[in-house]
Amino acid sequence: MVDFYIDLFSSVDFIKPYQSSIFIISVVLSGIPIFGFMAVNALVAVYVERKVSAFMQDRLGPMGHGVGLHAGKWGVLQTLADAIKLLTKEDIIPKSADKKLFLLAPCIIFIGSFVAFAGFPFNEFLVAADFNLGLFYILAMSSVGVIGIILAGYSSNNKWSLYGSMRSAAQIVSYEIPAALSLLPIVMLSGSLAFKDIVLAQTGSTLGILPNWFIFDNPFMIVAFWLFFIAGVAEVNRTPFDLPEAESELVAGWMTEYSGMRWAFFFLAEYANMFIVAGVATIGFLGGWLSPIPGFFEGNIWGVFWLVSKTSFLIFVMMWFRWTFPRLRTDQLMRMCWKFFLPGSFFVIIGVGLWDLLMR
């Protein structure tokens, strides 16, 4: 979209000389919908999480019952109420905390997610910054958040936060490797790192009914999909890997000392990361913006619809995990990563390569 805006402004003669300001304005104009989408995603995801968890636990969740101000029919205004509460909350900074780092940490985490969103496509044309190494870019940018987590835990001057952030940093850094490696088969099959080419390689169908998505391509791809998805869940710090935020042990882990809007940033970033992980899984394995019935319901707006719905289904599966499984202990987590996932992803790469070589 940045290119689109630059071309648009450059075609108007009297703005053309001001190249640098055109660039800045186009970037800002492309960034605002991203931020808007992140906020809306967080709002909707929080509401859905509460309702999904409630229904799984045989209760109702936020409902709009009662007199006076209440949370709307079926509790839809609950998240809005939460947002207003967070905005108006008192800003508390612990006296012995390292103030500069304390204020910097939420910014870094938010920047990490925001910048990753910038390369994420909703459609062939609807992407903020069209890179030709989109996949690599998103993987790289989602690692920026770890610095923010470490800073948050360290600067809070609280032993529990320190524990949580150390665990979290170790976890995220370790699980990035299987996550990135299990995306390599996609690159092998499509021949390019750009999202447009990846989805293009998944158009059409075999035998007329089964879509040509990468997950159906060969049996190793199913393993690759699960490896990437579970490693992604570990990166986002969700149960069963949420020991850094384990409520029963560390109160809220590395986020303990944060309140109000700063905490809302962490929250926003967590849901944005979930969306990115699910989105990359969708584009890479499940066909991105292609329709499940090849040939029907295709088009620009349908593309956005299919992408968002497939991603939402994967986010629902992530929430399902959270409310079903107990959590793993840190050393069991690390053992699983280094002893099972890493060899597993190497195995998948070799397997896909051999299959490709022998079958085609």
Added chain:
Amino acid sequence: MGININSQNLNNNSDEEMVLNIGPQHPSTHGVLRLKTITDGEIIKKITPYIGYLHRCFEKHCENLTYEQAIPFVDRCDYIGSMNNEFGYAIAVEKLMDIQVPEKVEYIRVIVAEMNRIASHLLAVGVFGLDVGAVTPFVYCFRDRERILDLFEMLCGARLLYNYIWIGGVSHDFPVGWVEKTYEFLDYFEPKIIETNDLLTYNKIFIERTADVGVIPPEVAISYGVTGPNLRGSGINWDLRKNEPYSIYDKFDFDIPIGMGAMGTVGDCWDRYYVRIRELEESLKIVRQALDQMPRDGDVYESMPKKIRPKSGHIYSRTESPRGDLGFYIESDGSAIPSRLKLRSPAFTALSCIDEISKGWMLADMLTILGSLDIVLGEIDR
């Protein structure tokens, strides 16, 4: 949510050891309990429990109350298994006074005590799952526990602290329709145990978290005075309902589950948890048999003495509460007020062994071990 206080580094130990304070307010510990943990990284070196935050001077109060006035106080010690507390106390005083209660009263007492045992074990199982990270079984267990509490509310008006089992009898007979509702509950609840087993007991992640963790060897258990499901989880077949039968427990046919190291070592957290799950099934059996055998007519008040004035002497009697063996030492000087009333609480001894069994485990395991011991601070602090 609790705020963790005391994060200073009281470094009079070596340089790598860190002193961490868990509690007294904390979302996980089963009450107000402070655990001072000395850790080396994540490995625990020593735990010192500090109790007494819930001390309400129960024993001193009882020296100013008559025997029947002490029953609500006894309730409030182990507030999760109140019926069992009252049962133990009533049996102790009745032994001191040589009272024999009618058969119907015995059946009523056994039924409510076993229902209370089911409720208490449901809470223990649910909270243990919550400590390990599984939130949904907690809500399911509480949903089922609510039905038991509704039954108790129908019986005596209270959900949690009953004042129901009196010395020489019980305070009310079963209301009309209670027995049918209880049968309905038993039929409803049996498949729920299977559901909990699917969700939690045989879940691979749960087994990894709890198997081999916090093993209590049998000699250590006996020496520390650990009793109840904790002792049975270490493989020792000892249940007061079978080995020293009181009331009419010898008329019922039930098994005593013991831990056999099915998923790891004998005496680990999984074994203690599994003993509690199996005890749910056994208690259901007992309640069903008791409801079938109970005489339908009879007066519950006929053996209640007008004045409770035991002759001079003392007694120590113990019964099986959901947490272990609950002992009452009562000393009477012939008046209506006891001269000494001591409650020997099973959770007190269970908590005292936590230092020995958690050496060498990680911080995350400490909460698993604490959850598997099933302590109630009201009973420990009295």
Added chain:
Amino acid sequence: MNTPEIIKKIQSSFKKITLDENHPDRIISSTTEWEELSKFLRNDYELFFDSMMCITGIDEGIDSNNLGVVYNLHSMKYKHKIEVYIPVDKKNPTIFSVEKIWRMADWFEREIYDMYGIIFDGHSDLRRILLPEDWEGFPLRKDYEFPKTWHGIIVDKIKEGWE
């Protein structure tokens, strides 16, 4: 073994044991004998009391000179029980600690120290367990007076105007 046999066996090694007339389950010993008696009860292979059920402290009354400790023992192997009562002098309340023999005695003895002020000789960490560390007095004694203030807060026994 049933209780009379147990008592006969104990009395054969410890001559100074007396019996309580009203309660055939209880033997009465003294603080001087308790150290050897406790080891004998635990280690003798015919008695083998490996489980201490409960340790209770009592106060014999305002007119008596004695506090006391009641030990209830049980054998998991032979399934027999015994109760031992040790009177403790109020002016010098010291008794041998059995913490090393039965590990449960650790906390039970701390509680008796907390409530009665009986000092257990040889206990590794004898400090208050239920009451705050800086509490003065031993509450469960019959002659205990409730404190008038605590940390500057006045604790009034008579509360005027509360009815």
